[in-house]
Amino acid sequence: MRQRSLAALAMAAALAVTSAGCTVERHWGGGSNAGGGGKAKVGLVTKTDTNPYFVELRAAAKAAAEANGAEFSALAGQFDGDNDGQVRAIENLMQQGANTILITPSSSTGVLDAIDRARKAGVLVIALDTATEPATAVDATFATDNFEAGRQQGAYVKAALAGKPPKLFMVDGTAGSTVDTQRHTGFLKGIGLTDASPEIKGKTPANGDQSLAQQGVENLLQRTTDINAVYTMNEPMGRGTYAALQARGLVDRIVMGSIDGGCEGVKNVRDGQYAATVMQFPKKMAEQGVLAAVEYAKTGKKPSGFVNTGSAVITDKPIPGVESQDSKWGLENCWGTK
Template identity: 25%
Template sequence: MRPPTMKAAGLALAALLTLSACAKAEEPVAAPAATSTAGQQVVQTPAGDAGPTCTLEQFGGEKFDLKTAVVGFSQSEKEANPFRIAETQSIRDEAAKLGITELKVTNAQSQFSKQITDVQQLIAQGVQLLVIAPLNSDGWEPVLQQAAEKKIPIITVDRQINAKPCDDYLTFIGSDFYEQGKRAADRMIEALGGKGKVAILLGSPGNNVTTERTNGFKDRVKEQAPEIEISFEQTGEFAREKGQQVTEQLIQSNPDINGIYAENDEMALGAVTALKGAGKEPGDIKIVSVDGTRSAVQAIVDGWLYAVIESNPRFGPLAFQTAQRFLDGEAIPDKVIISDRDYDASNAQDSLGEAY
């Protein structure tokens, strides 16, 4: 998949503005087959195909004015990661644009127990809508029970929670992580000519992003390139410093490695630092990662990364649009899947301004 031209991007954005990502179940609308554009997200899955739907009547809550409501956003990770910075800023910017007068933002600093406490405190402070970027997929029962008692709709972004939509939360908005893993595998197969040894820098355990990006990559390699051997796997915890440490170990234990699949850009950039320290040259080891940060796209320009699969963090517009449609009585699908672009040597230089 290649990024659209500027004209196509404009058409995609126009389609997003007219498309109901959360259309009524009885009136499914085909989503545009387009990639995300700078600052925006394009819905990939038609609402009628997204699974069960939920209405305000089914949920059991009361309609409220979003502009005057108390809205809570729970960020999961330290905002040293460009993904998290862009994600939080997108929520803040869209709330300001819509005139939402009271937005409460918390940050769990990568501690799950703190995130649970953060959200419980938001509930105690009277929030009427919760947008949560979960650190883990499990362990949300205390929060969900408290939110359900007060009929507070919850929208999760970028990671899913293991719970029942409409009963426990409203919907999930994010990427198809399994598909991201498959696309990353396609680029690695391309880079290595279908054979060689590959290491995987795994994301943090305990969430669906890591699991699905791993399974998608492995399944695709097994299916399309049996001569590629996955000879090393270790978590880099989605962190640059940890990615560097793991790659330093990798170089020592597997000096014949040909490729590295990093499940986010921060780990990939840490790997680049390790390779530089080991005297490697750009392109000696092919690196494919997921996210689409500006630093990673620049690393493609510089020859250190082969390709990056985007994971768009700008959830603000779509999250609040979904909330408003729900409050207007429309049926919301249990998943709103967005479309992400690819970056490689053919478009990285021209796309730097669109990366986050």
């Protein structure tokens, strides 16, 4: 009877977490949230559990936890932008006794209250991939320097134009998001323009979505086809943009760049859909986050500030003065399905 009662309680707990809008990887029993007790209990909260980028992040974190003797649990929002789901995930992890929470916040501000409660309870909170606003809302951030990734893309496009003045379309992500803003402004820095420059012939937001990017660029092309360069905030939008340009027979005269470094994106570079992409390294973010969690559990020492996990230009059309790697290297180091 006692075993049946315990089984029923376990089933109820699992159902409660599922109904809260989170996806469960694994969880442990409750306990103290403070570090310095020796055993790392690491919780990861991603924006979703289906995006290949976050699948890679979760797999890398789980592997690093297993390799370092840490317990691990992964939860996610139901969709990109599910702030309520991420708040519930943080609360669930605290109840389970997590002493470190790694989070890729769907919104830079939408989960700050929950993060504050976790930190006050002694939990180390590290943002992965996406910074919070303010950055001091978490103990540390392990992420791509998105401004630098944008600058690298812009510098490559400028060099590839070989002195020709840019006639530019900009395909942005979600207006106002931290990552979108940083990549956009970094690109302009790299190519040597400002938002007011007349060389920018059109802009369209696409929220990271391939179909929206294709539709947005098709609309821009109704106004002008006199362009020679395109900025895309991520690789799905690069693919959508390529489809729109291809339909107009424009791909051969345009230098297009992107950012992500997913295996599909590297193949796009290899196959000539766009000239270059800037690779980021989610595996590094996850591994470094877990190692910080292990250190915190052992000693109580917390990391702080921004830790840049790096980025690299991937292209099969290298240009003097722009450091890059080719698509073969890219496929050896990319994330997602190879």
